[in-house]
Amino acid sequence: xxxxxxxxxYLLIVAVLALGLIYATPNLYPDDPAIQISxxxxxxxxxxxxxxxxxxxxxxxxxxxxGAELSSNAxxxxxxxxxxxxxxxxxxxxxxxxxxDFVVAQNLAATTPDWLLNIGAGPxxxxxxLAGGVHFLLEVDMDKAIEARxxxxxxxxxxxxxxxxxxYRSLPHQGTALQFGFTDAAELSAAxxxxxxxxxxxxxxxxxxxxxxxxxxxxTDAKQSEIRNYAVSQNLTTVRNRVNELGVAEPLVQRQGANxxxxxxxxxxxxxxxxxxxxxxxNLEFRLAAEPNAPRATVETFEFxxxxxxxxxxxxxxxxxxxxxxxxxxxxxxxNGQPQVNIRLDxxxxxxxTRATRNNVGRGMAVLFIEQREVPRTVRQEVDGVMQEVxxxxxxxxxxxxxxxxxxxxxxxxxxxxxxxxxxxxxxxxLLLRAGGLAAPMYxxxxxxxxxxxxxxxxxxxxxxxxxxxxLVVLFMVxxxxxxxxxxxxxxxxxxxxxxxxxxxxxxxxxLPGIAGIVLTLGxxxxxxxxxxxxxxxxxxxxxxxxxxxxxxxxxxxSAIIDGNLxxxxxxxxxxxMGTGPIKGFAVTLxxxxxxxxxxxxxxxxxxxxxxxxxxxxxxxxxxxL
Amino acid sequence: xxxxxxxNFMRLRKxxxxxxxxxxxxxxxxxxxxxLNFGLDFTGGALVELNYSEPADLDSVRTTxxxxxxxxxxxxxxxxSTDVIIRLSSDxxxxxxxxxRVVKQQDGSEVSVKRVEFIGPQVGEELRDQGGxxxxxxxxxxxxxxxxxxxxxxxxxxxxxxVHDVIFVLGFFSLLGLSFDLTVLAAVLAVIGYSLNDTxxxxxxxxxxxxxxxxxxxxxxxxxxTTQTLARTLATSVTTLLVLSxxxxxxxxxxxxxxxALIVGIVVGTYSSIYVSNGLLVNLKLTREDLIPTQLEEVDxxx
Numbered sequence: 001x002x003x004x005x006x007x008x009x010y011l012l013i014v015a016v017l018a019l020g021l022i023y024a025t026p027n028l029y030p031d032d033p034a035i036q037i038s039x040x041x042x043x044x045x046x047x048x049x050x051x052x053x054x055x056x057x058x059x060x061x062x063x064x065x066x067g068a069e070l071s072s073n074a075x076x077x078x079x080x081x082x083x084x085x086x087x088x089x090x091x092x093x094x095x096x097x098x099x100x101d102f103v104v105a106q107n108l109a110a111t112t113p114d115w116l117l118n119i120g121a122g123p124x125x126x127x128x129x130l131a132g133g134v135h136f137l138l139e140v141d142m143d144k145a146i147e148a149r150x151x152x153x154x155x156x157x158x159x160x161x162x163x164x165x166x167x168y169r170s171l172p173h174q175g176t177a178l179q180f181g182f183t184d185a186a187e188l189s190a191a192x193x194x195x196x197x198x199x200x201x202x203x204x205x206x207x208x209x210x211x212x213x214x215x216x217x218x219x220t221d222a223k224q225s226e227i228r229n230y231a232v233s234q235n236l237t238t239v240r241n242r243v244n245e246l247g248v249a250e251p252l253v254q255r256q257g258a259n260x261x262x263x264x265x266x267x268x269x270x271x272x273x274x275x276x277x278x279x280x281x282x283n284l285e286f287r288l289a290a291e292p293n294a295p296r297a298t299v300e301t302f303e304f305x306x307x308x309x310x311x312x313x314x315x316x317x318x319x320x321x322x323x324x325x326x327x328x329x330x331x332x333x334x335x336n337g338q339p340q341v342n343i344r345l346d347x348x349x350x351x352x353x354t355r356a357t358r359n360n361v362g363r364g365m366a367v368l369f370i371e372q373r374e375v376p377r378t379v380r381q382e383v384d385g386v387m388q389e390v391x392x393x394x395x396x397x398x399x400x401x402x403x404x405x406x407x408x409x410x411x412x413x414x415x416x417x418x419x420x421x422x423x424x425x426x427x428x429x430x431l432l433l434r435a436g437g438l439a440a441p442m443y444x445x446x447x448x449x450x451x452x453x454x455x456x457x458x459x460x461x462x463x464x465x466x467x468x469x470x471x472l473v474v475l476f477m478v479x480x481x482x483x484x485x486x487x488x489x490x491x492x493x494x495x496x497x498x499x500x501x502x503x504x505x506x507x508x509x510x511x512l513p514g515i516a517g518i519v520l521t522l523g524x525x526x527x528x529x530x531x532x533x534x535x536x537x538x539x540x541x542x543x544x545x546x547x548x549x550x551x552x553x554x555x556x557x558x559s560a561i562i563d564g565n566l567x568x569x570x571x572x573x574x575x576x577x578m579g580t581g582p583i584k585g586f587a588v589t590l591x592x593x594x595x596x597x598x599x600x601x602x603x604x605x606x607x608x609x610x611x612x613x614x615x616x617x618x619x620x621x622x623x624x625x626l
Numbered sequence: 627x628x629x630x631x632x633x634n635f636m637r638l639r640k641x642x643x644x645x646x647x648x649x650x651x652x653x654x655x656x657x658x659x660x661x662l663n664f665g666l667d668f669t670g671g672a673l674v675e676l677n678y679s680e681p682a683d684l685d686s687v688r689t690t691x692x693x694x695x696x697x698x699x700x701x702x703x704x705x706x707s708t709d710v711i712i713r714l715s716s717d718x719x720x721x722x723x724x725x726x727r728v729v730k731q732q733d734g735s736e737v738s739v740k741r742v743e744f745i746g747p748q749v750g751e752e753l754r755d756q757g758g759x760x761x762x763x764x765x766x767x768x769x770x771x772x773x774x775x776x777x778x779x780x781x782x783x784x785x786x787x788x789v790h791d792v793i794f795v796l797g798f799f800s801l802l803g804l805s806f807d808l809t810v811l812a813a814v815l816a817v818i819g820y821s822l823n824d825t826x827x828x829x830x831x832x833x834x835x836x837x838x839x840x841x842x843x844x845x846x847x848x849x850x851x852t853t854q855t856l857a858r859t860l861a862t863s864v865t866t867l868l869v870l871s872x873x874x875x876x877x878x879x880x881x882x883x884x885x886x887a888l889i890v891g892i893v894v895g896t897y898s899s900i901y902v903s904n905g906l907l908v909n910l911k912l913t914r915e916d917l918i919p920t921q922l923e924e925v926d927x928x929x
Contacts, residue, residue, distance in 0.1 A: 129880075137749060271723060271742070444719035445746035453677065454740040461878035468876055469869035476865055513809050516873055516881050520816065520888065523869035524823075527862040531827065534858040560830040564823035567771060571764050571819035575812060578760035580753070583812045590816065 002547045003614035005607055013607050016599075017494060023501035026116050026123040031108035032066060033084045035094050038076035038103050046070065046077040050098065054079055057097045063090050080109055084452065105248050106267045124504045125250070126266070127511030127585055128448070130462075132455035133266035134274055137446035138239065140259045145231035145440030146176060146224060148283070148322060154178055155318045156352065157195070157217075164194045169212070177218035178202075188213040228259070231440045234324050236261055239442075241434055242278055256580070260445060271449050284323030284433065288356065289364030289404060290314040305369055305400040313404055315366045320356040323370075325349030329433035331426035339426035340418045343433060350413025357411045367403040367417075369432055402432050462515035469519045470496070473526060481533050483625035487608040488529040488601070495525050495593075495600035502592050511585030521593030527564070528601035531557040533626060546618050554606055561602065569594050635852045635900060636845045636908060642901035646790055649894075653797020660800050665807030666743060668757075670750035671715040672722040675740040676729060681707040682737075690732045696725065705879030709740070719744045757811045761792065764818050772822075776829055777917060779910040783903035784825045790898045791821045795891045799883075809884040817891030820866070824859060824899035831855050832907065836914055844912055848904050863896045 037046050037054070051068040058065050058079070066080035081090055087106050094104045108131065112122055128135050150173055157178065161168045166187055171179035182188040188206060192215070195204070201223035205216045219227075232255060239261055240253045252264040268274055290299040298317050304310045328344040345353060357365070405417050420426045473492065477485035499518060503510065536553030544552060572591035579587055613625060666673045676682070684701050687710060691699045696714055704711040712725060722742040730737055765788060773781040795814055799806050831851035839847055867889060874885035 137746075139746070139748075444744070445749050447719050447722070447742070447744040449723075449739075449742040451738065451740045453738065454675070458878055458880070461876055461881075465873045465875075465877035465881075469872035472868040472872060473865050476861075476868060480861060512878070512881055513812060513884065516809070516877065516884055519869050519873050519877070520866070523866035524820070524862070526865050527823070527858075530858050530861040530865070534855075534861070537857075538854060556834075560827045563775060563826045563830060567768060567822045567826060568819035570767050570771060571815055571822075574760060574764045574767060575815050578756055578763065579812065580756075580808075582808050583815075586809070586812045586816075590819075 002551045003610045005610050005614075009603075010607060010611075013604055016498070020494070020498040020501040022116070022119070023121045023505050024497050026110075026112040026121050026504060027500055029111040029113070029123065031123075032080040032082075032111055033087045034081060034107045034109035035079045035087070035090050036076055036105045036107040037079070037094060037098065038105075045075065046102065050102075051077050051079065054094050054097055057093055058090055061089070061093050063093070078107065078109055084456075087452075107248075108267060120505075122504060122507075124500070125507065125509045126455075126459075127509045127514065128264055128266060128450050128455075129512045129582070130455050130459050130510060131266045132450050132452035133264065134268045134271050135446070135448040135450075136263040136265075136275075136278065136444060137256070138235075138261045138263065138278070138442040139445040140232050140235050140261065141441045141443065142228050142231065142259055146219070146227055147173075148324070148440065149227050150176065150178065150219070152319060152322055153199075153217075155320075157199075159318060159355075160194055161191060164190065166190050166194060171214065174216070175218075176224060177216050179217075180215045181212040182215065183212065185213055188215060191215055230324070232259055232261070235440065235442060238434070239263060239278060261442070267452075271447070275444070275447075283370045284326065284402075285368040285370065285399075286320040286322075286353070286356075287318065287366050287368060288316045288320065288360060289366055290316050291363070302366075302368060302399055302401050304404075305402050310404075313364075313366065313401060315368070315401070320365075321345070321349045321352045323433070325352070326433055329430045331423065331430035333423075334416070334418055338418060339420045339423045340416045341420065341426050341430045341433065342416045343414070345413040347413065353411045353413065353415070357407050357409075361407050361409055363407055364404050365407050366401050367433070368399050369402040370397055370399045403429055458512045462512060466515065466519050466522070469522050473522055477526060477529070481529075481626060482623075483612070484529075484533050484536075484609065487612065488526055488533075488605055490608060491529070491600045491604040492522065492525060494604050495597050496522070498596040498600060499589070499593050502596060503589070506592075508588050508592070509585060510589075511582055513582040514585035514589045517586045517589030517593060521590065521597060524568070525593065525597030525601055528557070528561045528597065529605055531560055532601075532605070536626060546613075546622055547615070550609060550613065554602075554609075558602070561598070565594050565598055631853075632846075632850050633853045633856070635849050636905065639901065639905045639908065642905060646898070646902055649794055649797075650790065653793045653800070656797050656801040657793075660803065662796065662800050662806045663803045664750075664754070665805045665810075666713060666745055666750075667808040668750045668754045668806070669715065670717065670745045670747035671713060672718075672725070673741075673743040674712045674722050674726050674729070675704060675742075676710045676712070676726075677738050677740050678708045678710065678733070679736045682710045684710065686733075687712070687729065690729060691725065694725070694728050699725075705882075709879070716744075717747055719746070753808065757808075760811075760815060761818070764815055765789070768818070768822055772826070772829075776833065777912075779907060779912045779916060780829050780833075782910060783906040784822060784829070786906050787825050787895070787898040787903040788818050788821055790902050791817055791891055791895045794894045795887055798890050799887065804886070805883060807883065809881065810887045813884045813887035814891065816888060817895060820888070820892055821895030821899060824862070824895055825903045827858065828852060828855050828899055828904060832904070833917060836912075836917060840914075845908055848907060852900055852904060859896060859899070863892055866892055 035054075037050070048070060051070065055065050055068050063086045064082045066082055068077060068079045070077050079090070079094070081087060091104055091106055098104065110123060116122070154170075154173070157180070158168070158170070161180070167183065168187070168191065169181035171181050173179070180191065182191060192204070192206075195217075199217065201220055202217035203220055205218070207214045207216065236253065236255055243251045243253055243263060243265070248265045248268055250266060252262065254262045256262045263278060265274055294314070294316070299314045300317055301312050301314050303312045325346050325348060326343060327346050328342075330342050331339060332342065334340045403417055405419060417429065420429065470492070474489040477488050477492075479485070481488065496518075499521065532553050535557045536549050539549035539552045540546065569591055572587050572594065575583055575587035576591065618625060682703070684703065688699070688701050691701065691712065699712055699714040702711050702713075703709060712729075714721070722744050726739045726742055730739065765785060768788065769781045769785050772784045792814055795817055798804075799810065804810075828851060831854055832848055835847045835851050836844075839850070842850070870885050870889050870892070874882055874889065877885060
């Protein structure tokens with residue numbers, strides 16, 4: 001019979017609707033403003049007693065709390081507050097109460113009931129424009145990454161030549177090429193033999209000039225791009241570690257393009273602090289301590305890093321390896337219960353370490369910590385045809401010793417530093433060693449701070465616009481398409497629920513343009529219904545029976561609906577692939593909206609139509625229906 | 627075959643071309659002379675949005691900034707008289723925060739900082755390139771899709787309508803000097819999707835009717851098809867315009883440009899899907915044969 005669905009189709013639709021409702025529900029539970037507390041290092045944990053202390057301090061200051069809880073692995077604690085405006089003062093109070101050992105951050109705590117969480121349902125993530133927070137785009141300085149690696153190669157080759165008793169003269173680097181001078185062809189060929197087969201990452205050429213045989217080693221393009229890639233992924237790891245140290249809830253750290261890193265810190269308002277920690281471009285150098293009788297030219301003197309209270313030490317100029325070859329550093333205790341730091345190097349780093357320490361057991365080895373401070377420098381340059389003073393970020397290096405230990409045996413790619421004063425010192429050193437993994441300095445290419453009031457404003461205006469848009473569409477549909485318009489409106493609300501459920505389920509982030517996408521979807525979703533309904537009217541005008549016209553209307557409108565929606569989906573996908581930030585949020589809701597609207601406008605409306613008019617004689621009441 | 631009175635849309639085809647050409651020339655001229663007022667996303671620079679507890683005195687903010695040495699700062703109201711936006715070109719990522727600090731120091735508790743943005747000049751340039759590329763890619767994708775699903779002449783017609791709509795929206799923003807930022811770009815791309823949707827619904831009907839109405843000429847088929855789909859085209863445009871006006875009035879200042887671009891795009895998109903894309907079908911001399919896949923003739927060369 002015409003316009004009847006088999007039972008299973010109704011059941012399917014009911015099941016989808018039920019699932020949609022369940023997975024959209026978590027969005028109804030508003031987040032609590034909260035303060036999150038975590039240990040400043042891995043050894044520092046938060047106790048139940050600390051939480052009680054905090055609650056007491058907050059209550060004394062007149063700030064009401066809703067409760068406090070420890071995370072399941074006891075690594076962090078959460079204090080829920082009642083009022084959003086209490087968050088900032090509460091953060092200060094908690095900081096003062098706990099002191100420096102803990103990271104105290106503002107947070108939003110979900111209030112989704114456990115039974116929903118257990119089936120994987122959770123609220124949509126809110127983008128920064130809705131939640132408030134900081135967005136950074138960091139750009140990795142690739143030239144510095146290559147330069148740093150060139151310096152390592154330079155010292156490596158010098159050590160090699162010295163070991164082979166080849167007399168060389170250091171010449172300045174030429175772009176991405178190293179140069180060494182030799183007095184005669186015999187020395188040159190000895191040098192060539194020494195490096196033969198070991199340095200495939202260089203293109204080796206020789207020239208002679210100024211009575212000197214010059215060996216030129218140019219870094220190959222492949223190796224350069226490898227170094228660049230490595231620099232970005234290494235920096236990405238480091239930034240991730242540092243962001244974790246900030247203790248922000250649900251931060252986002254992501255690579256973007258060839259040389260950029262996006263950092264989003266929801267809820268953070270204090271950009272200065274975040275920038276200080278993220279932008280602290282540090283690196284490490286492992287060098288041997290100078291022997292007492294070493295010539296001054298081969299020695300540099302460095303201070304110890306603040307707070308260690310030791311006199312400056314003489315360190316050799318030549319670098320064994322740099323921080324980007326440190327893959328891990330952990331502080332723990334040795335078999336005698338003394339604090340130590342375990343260090344792990346990558347393969348190449350291990351070789352270099354073995355070579356350097358083999359004949360130097362008993363000597364000291366220093367770890368130098370290098371911080372790149374960003375200093376703006378003004379240069380005059382032409383911008384848009386006009387000479388202007390432009391400030392360019394430049395970097396100043398500060399080097400200091402963070403560890404000076406005696407080499408006990410030949411070291412490989414895993415070794416440990418012992419003899420540390422305290423567990424705190426060990427954990428600080430491990431942190432610095434890990435943080436030293438920044439392979440190249442970075443600067444801020446983009447920065448956005450969205451205040452919490454603007455976020456709340458955006459949410460409320462987004463919701464208002466959605467509600468009014470929805471009402472207007474429903475009004476229009478009911479006036480123009482009467483009974484069928486009511487059915488379409490029911491399907492439309494179903495569509496909205498389904499879209500929210502799908503976004504929550506996929507963990508998509510809702511942004512303000514995303515809300516705009518939802519509102520737009522509401523307007524465009526009824527298009528399929530409009531197509532179908534106008535077609536039904538036409539069929540009736542052409543003399544078809546009512547049931548026949550309804551059937552044909554759905555059938556014949558189908559190809560236009562599919563074509564129209566697929567092309568819009570195509571645009572959505574292109575937007576998603578090309579876009580960044582706001583555009584992406586819009587693309588997500590637009591594309592998902594098309595998918596859900598096809599389902600609801602075709603299947604659900606059809607089911608509703610079948611249920612209400614299918615197989616009935618409607619000759620008299622038809623005017624009410626369409 | 628139809629009780630609807632067929633409207634002779636194509637009668638006005640020539641006149642509509644003239645109109646389209648005038649609009650295009652106007653838009654392109656405005657784009658060339660006035661250019662687009664690119665937002666911070668594309669130009670790079672620093673932006674600070676402030677909220678005052680009482681209507682803000684823009685002149686005093688300007689004075690404060692001038693005293694701070696930022697002569698080129700643009701100070702405007704943003705949406706409400708209590709909201710102020712300060713924009714200036716800079717490549718110092720700290721500048722925005724610094725300005726926020728200075729203004730706060732001057733105006734004390736009456737002012738709160740709603741947002742601070744900094745975008746490096748290189749990022750802006752890249753976003754501009756990416757946006758342009760995205761638009762071209764969307765159009766190319768559509769040309770291919772419509773070409774495959776319908777026929778190349780349809781694709782050319784659809785594309786011409788899209789180019790028309792996009793240029794008009796850009797021209798509109800340029801002429802009125804409205805800020806063109808990332809969300810507006812997203813809206814322009816959505817206009818592409820919407821306008822195409824419209825065009826395709828009409829095309830779908832033209833294709834169907836070309837097969838049904840064996841003896842009618844193309845112009846008549848297009849008139850009939852457009853008349854048949856007119857109710858739907860208008861209904862969908864109205865629902866979409868309704869939600870967009872809700873967005874425009876209630877969605878907040880930062881989404882207003884987005885809504886406006888779509889409103890303009892949908893108005894011209896509705897018109898162009900009738901006149902530009904269909905009109906071109908007539909000029910390209912679409913025939914029934916174009917819609918029938920060419921069949922390989924079997925050749926039998928046995929004696």
